[in-house]
Amino acid sequence: MDKKSQNDIIDRRDFFKKTAALAGTAIAGSSILASNAMANEHAGGNGEKAILETPEWATKWGDPITKNLYGMPSKYEHNVTRRYTKLLASGNFRASIAVTPIQESMGIITPNGLFFSRSHGGVAHIDPNEHRLMITGLVEKPLVLTMEELKRYPSVTRTHFIECPANGGQEWRGPQYNSLQFSKGFMSCAEWTGVYIKDILKDLGIKPEAQWMLAEGGDSSKMGRTIPMEKVLDDAMIVWGQNGEALRPEQGYPIRLLVPGWEGNLCVKWLRRLDFATEPWYCKEETSKYSILKPSGKIAQHFYANEVNSTVTSPSPEIDWSNVKEGDVVEIEGLAWSGMGTITGVDISFDGGKNYVEAQLKGLVLPKCWTRWSYMYTIPKDFKHTDGNQLLLTSRASDDAGYIQPTVDQELTAVGVEAVYHRNAVETWRVEADGKISHVQLRSEYTRDKDGNVIIEKGEA
Amino acid sequence: MDKKSQNDIIDRRDFFKKTAALAGTAIAGSSILASNAMANEHAGGNGEKAILETPEWATKWGDPITKNLYGMPSKYEHNVTRRYTKLLASGNFRASIAVTPIQESMGIITPNGLFFSRSHGGVAHIDPNEHRLMITGLVEKPLVLTMEELKRYPSVTRTHFIECPANGGQEWRGPQYNSLQFSKGFMSCAEWTGVYIKDILKDLGIKPEAQWMLAEGGDSSKMGRTIPMEKVLDDAMIVWGQNGEALRPEQGYPIRLLVPGWEGNLCVKWLRRLDFATEPWYCKEETSKYSILKPSGKIAQHFYANEVNSTVTSPSPEIDWSNVKEGDVVEIEGLAWSGMGTITGVDISFDGGKNYVEAQLKGLVLPKCWTRWSYMYTIPKDFKHTDGNQLLLTSRASDDAGYIQPTVDQELTAVGVEAVYHRNAVETWRVEADGKISHVQLRSEYTRDKDGNVIIEKGEA
Numbered sequence: 001m002d003k004k005s006q007n008d009i010i011d012r013r014d015f016f017k018k019t020a021a022l023a024g025t026a027i028a029g030s031s032i033l034a035s036n037a038m039a040n041e042h043a044g045g046n047g048e049k050a051i052l053e054t055p056e057w058a059t060k061w062g063d064p065i066t067k068n069l070y071g072m073p074s075k076y077e078h079n080v081t082r083r084y085t086k087l088l089a090s091g092n093f094r095a096s097i098a099v100t101p102i103q104e105s106m107g108i109i110t111p112n113g114l115f116f117s118r119s120h121g122g123v124a125h126i127d128p129n130e131h132r133l134m135i136t137g138l139v140e141k142p143l144v145l146t147m148e149e150l151k152r153y154p155s156v157t158r159t160h161f162i163e164c165p166a167n168g169g170q171e172w173r174g175p176q177y178n179s180l181q182f183s184k185g186f187m188s189c190a191e192w193t194g195v196y197i198k199d200i201l202k203d204l205g206i207k208p209e210a211q212w213m214l215a216e217g218g219d220s221s222k223m224g225r226t227i228p229m230e231k232v233l234d235d236a237m238i239v240w241g242q243n244g245e246a247l248r249p250e251q252g253y254p255i256r257l258l259v260p261g262w263e264g265n266l267c268v269k270w271l272r273r274l275d276f277a278t279e280p281w282y283c284k285e286e287t288s289k290y291s292i293l294k295p296s297g298k299i300a301q302h303f304y305a306n307e308v309n310s311t312v313t314s315p316s317p318e319i320d321w322s323n324v325k326e327g328d329v330v331e332i333e334g335l336a337w338s339g340m341g342t343i344t345g346v347d348i349s350f351d352g353g354k355n356y357v358e359a360q361l362k363g364l365v366l367p368k369c370w371t372r373w374s375y376m377y378t379i380p381k382d383f384k385h386t387d388g389n390q391l392l393l394t395s396r397a398s399d400d401a402g403y404i405q406p407t408v409d410q411e412l413t414a415v416g417v418e419a420v421y422h423r424n425a426v427e428t429w430r431v432e433a434d435g436k437i438s439h440v441q442l443r444s445e446y447t448r449d450k451d452g453n454v455i456i457e458k459g460e461a
Numbered sequence: 462m463d464k465k466s467q468n469d470i471i472d473r474r475d476f477f478k479k480t481a482a483l484a485g486t487a488i489a490g491s492s493i494l495a496s497n498a499m500a501n502e503h504a505g506g507n508g509e510k511a512i513l514e515t516p517e518w519a520t521k522w523g524d525p526i527t528k529n530l531y532g533m534p535s536k537y538e539h540n541v542t543r544r545y546t547k548l549l550a551s552g553n554f555r556a557s558i559a560v561t562p563i564q565e566s567m568g569i570i571t572p573n574g575l576f577f578s579r580s581h582g583g584v585a586h587i588d589p590n591e592h593r594l595m596i597t598g599l600v601e602k603p604l605v606l607t608m609e610e611l612k613r614y615p616s617v618t619r620t621h622f623i624e625c626p627a628n629g630g631q632e633w634r635g636p637q638y639n640s641l642q643f644s645k646g647f648m649s650c651a652e653w654t655g656v657y658i659k660d661i662l663k664d665l666g667i668k669p670e671a672q673w674m675l676a677e678g679g680d681s682s683k684m685g686r687t688i689p690m691e692k693v694l695d696d697a698m699i700v701w702g703q704n705g706e707a708l709r710p711e712q713g714y715p716i717r718l719l720v721p722g723w724e725g726n727l728c729v730k731w732l733r734r735l736d737f738a739t740e741p742w743y744c745k746e747e748t749s750k751y752s753i754l755k756p757s758g759k760i761a762q763h764f765y766a767n768e769v770n771s772t773v774t775s776p777s778p779e780i781d782w783s784n785v786k787e788g789d790v791v792e793i794e795g796l797a798w799s800g801m802g803t804i805t806g807v808d809i810s811f812d813g814g815k816n817y818v819e820a821q822l823k824g825l826v827l828p829k830c831w832t833r834w835s836y837m838y839t840i841p842k843d844f845k846h847t848d849g850n851q852l853l854l855t856s857r858a859s860d861d862a863g864y865i866q867p868t869v870d871q872e873l874t875a876v877g878v879e880a881v882y883h884r885n886a887v888e889t890w891r892v893e894a895d896g897k898i899s900h901v902q903l904r905s906e907y908t909r910d911k912d913g914n915v916i917i918e919k920g921e922a
Contacts, residue, residue, distance in 0.1 A: 219519060
């Protein structure tokens with residue numbers, strides 16, 4: 001039933017009936033229990049311990065409001081943090097990455113404490129009163145700005161994701177981590193406040209021969225990246241605000257570049273300089289890194305936009321599905337995003353991509369922004385899909401630039417196996433009857449020709 | 462020039478010229494400086510110390526990514542926190558409030574660490590594995606739900622403000638605090654994730670005679686509030702997610718009620734029970750508190766929605782405007798919100814409300830949500846407005862329910878002087894030539910008749 005929504009088939013009443021059947025402790029004499037619970041919490045004798053016995057937290061004062069003037073999450077959420085591995089760090093935890101627990105994400109905002117963090121020289125702690133932004137090169141009026149002066153420009157607020165182009169790339173030869181956080185957590189999404197660079201350039205005057213902009217960081221790595229003027233004059237921003245407060249140090253406090261939808265490494269942190277020129281700079285971090293190794297052994301450069309992509313966040317390997325049983329109606333949820341525009345649709349497959357049905361987009365649908373999607377699904381017998389195969393969950397997004405996620409085979413054929421960047425093939429979770437969820441890669445056998453190109457040998461995946 | 466936009470009069474190029482004139486350090490030999498700065502940061506001799514001398518943070522490794530797996534703001538932002546006063550606490554910092562620094566807000570999201578916090582028995586720390594939600598009374602199938610069971614319902618994500626109905630109310634006799642945070646910071650705005658109560662009731666079956674819902678907290682105060690079914694079945698939610706992560710303890714972890722646009726105290730935290738009945742409960746916190754004292758000495762009840770309101774966040778008393786000079790073009794910014802719907806427009810006055818011009822709404826404009834607005838303004842000679850009066854900044858919002866903010870005189874006449882709740886008259890900042898900004902109340906002299914009603918004596922404010 002390709003592209004036909006199963007949401008039309010599952011009756012919504014039916015869902016609720018099933019939820020009721022599985023859920024909760026039914027209360028027999030409910031009105032009695034209710035008044036007991038309100039009037040005398042120590043009544044007991046009903047078996048619903050947590051309600052009738054007064055829990056410890058209801059018997060004493062809580063914390064005063066003076067205690068946490070800048071708050072933190074509950075101690076019971078201690079497991080929801082950014083994470084790192086030695087494998088990703090190459091032994092250096094300063095030039096490394098800490099990834100976002102997107103399996104726990106809700107809505108489209110990533111809280112600042114969980115926003116993924118990548119640096120090339122560690123997290124700098126910059127004094128905003130000492131920091132300056134220098135704007136030089138092919139501008140009529142080069143300037144050095146204090147942070148106060150920069151913030152005089154008219155501000156703009158936009159919600160965009162930032163994604164490392166290596167997101168998912170470590171997995172391309174086959175899953176390395178049975179983890180959504182480590183396979184796709186190299187991204188986050190936030191509400192950003194700052195100024196469009198095009199508005200600054202209206203002020204300074206850009207010379208017509210300027211074709212490229214260098215952004216340079218003020219940290220020890222002097223991260224440098226070059227951006228074509230067409231993008232600079234479209235929607236590139238200098239931002240100082242994230243989710244309603246100042247950028248965090250690990251996000252480039254006091255200012256960073258934001259290049260909506262494009263590779264995260266272009267969003268240079270601890271920004272101290274913009275320079276304008278006729279040619280790209282070919283900095284270290286846009287030649288030795290963040291370039292794409294082709295089957296021929298040559299390097300492709302000037303790939304910028306993160307292509308249309310999606311993932312199933314629930315269920316996913318870190319989510320406990322041990323209580324989910326055959327016949328349950330569950331909400332399958334995920335994220336979709338495109339650096340080229342707005343998500344137009346997400347399809348979901350239960351057989352690893354042979355057949356797709358349409359999922360629903362939920363909440364705000366904004367350009368170059370996470371978009372949440374959902375599908376109500378009845379768990380089949382023995383967790384096997386209707387055609388007898390195991391349950392294989394795959395999502396596939398499309399965007400208003402006209403793109404749709406490729407299969408793994410399509411991507412292998414088009415891009416080869418060397419490049420770790422910009423891989424956006426569909427991703428699959430295998431769900432077993434005990435609730436175990438595994439990352440599997442569905443691809444055909446392949447060989448390579450004399451030029452290194454991938455030749456698919458057999459299979460239909 | 463009432464209602465005529467001055468944005469049409471200030472030429473945008475002109476703005477940028479003026480910014481350029483005041484801003485930054487112009488660089489004479491810019492290309493030389495640029496290459497110097499890149500090639501040899503120790504060159505010096507230019508006078509632009511912060512650029513040419515390598516700052517300390519650029520000379521050493523920053524923090525490893527392993528250091529803050531759940532991050533915090535920069536140490537330089539230590540002053541941006543929630544705040545409290547003894548005056549608001551009545552000597553008890555558990556039954557008190559900590560208010561949001563909305564003068565520092567950006568966009569429409571308040572980060573969770575700064576979201577205002579009000580409790581009646583202190584902040585409870587609840588174990589979600591032990592916590593239960595009991596749903597009782599006039600439902601067909603009363604239930605007790607674990608948190609896992611509750612989260613099986615289809616989730617929804619919405620961005621809404623929460624506002625204490627006392628927001629601004631302490632100021633009604635005249636400004637007590639020369640502070641935006643203390644006068645209007647009893648509110649914040651976030652992206653919430655949870656379930657519509659109407660969806661749970663489809664499951665449980667609501668009896669037709671049910672007219673009111675009680676929400677009861679599981680903390681030591683047993684905060685209880687009653688909500689009419691019409692609102693419950695419209696958009697009331699049980700939420701567990703805030704800005705993409707679990708609720709913080711001070712926001713009711715693991716679950717709270719969200720009653721979009723209505724009094725914040727209805728959004729019962731640490732929610733443990735919903736009960737349905739034919740009559741309101743008249744709990745302590747909806748009789749002794751959160752009711753409205755009328756001039757007659759009687760109490761009005763069943764006021765729920767926060768009326769249309771607005772404030773100027775920049776400039777405001779806490780914002781440093783000492784560097785702002787006559788002739789500068791500045792962005793005046795603020796927030797508008799309505800618990801009855803969507804903001805349709807904001808007007809701004811420079812003479813305390815005699816004349817208004819239209820401001821621009823910025824970014825997302827959503828129902829029952831903060832809406833940010835902006836106006837580009839040229840600072841007049843001696844900070845006096847064109848008609849020779851002092852500069853008095855007043856904003857006035859309107860909503861799609863057809864309401865517009867009243868003047869202080871209109872509000873005094875309509876509501877009297879006793880009630881501290883639901884005051885939404887326009888607010889005024891006086892701006893002086895040294896950049897000093899003060900909260901002033903523009904109202905006429907009044908007397909009161911034998912029934913306590915306010916009679917405006919003179920004036921035109």
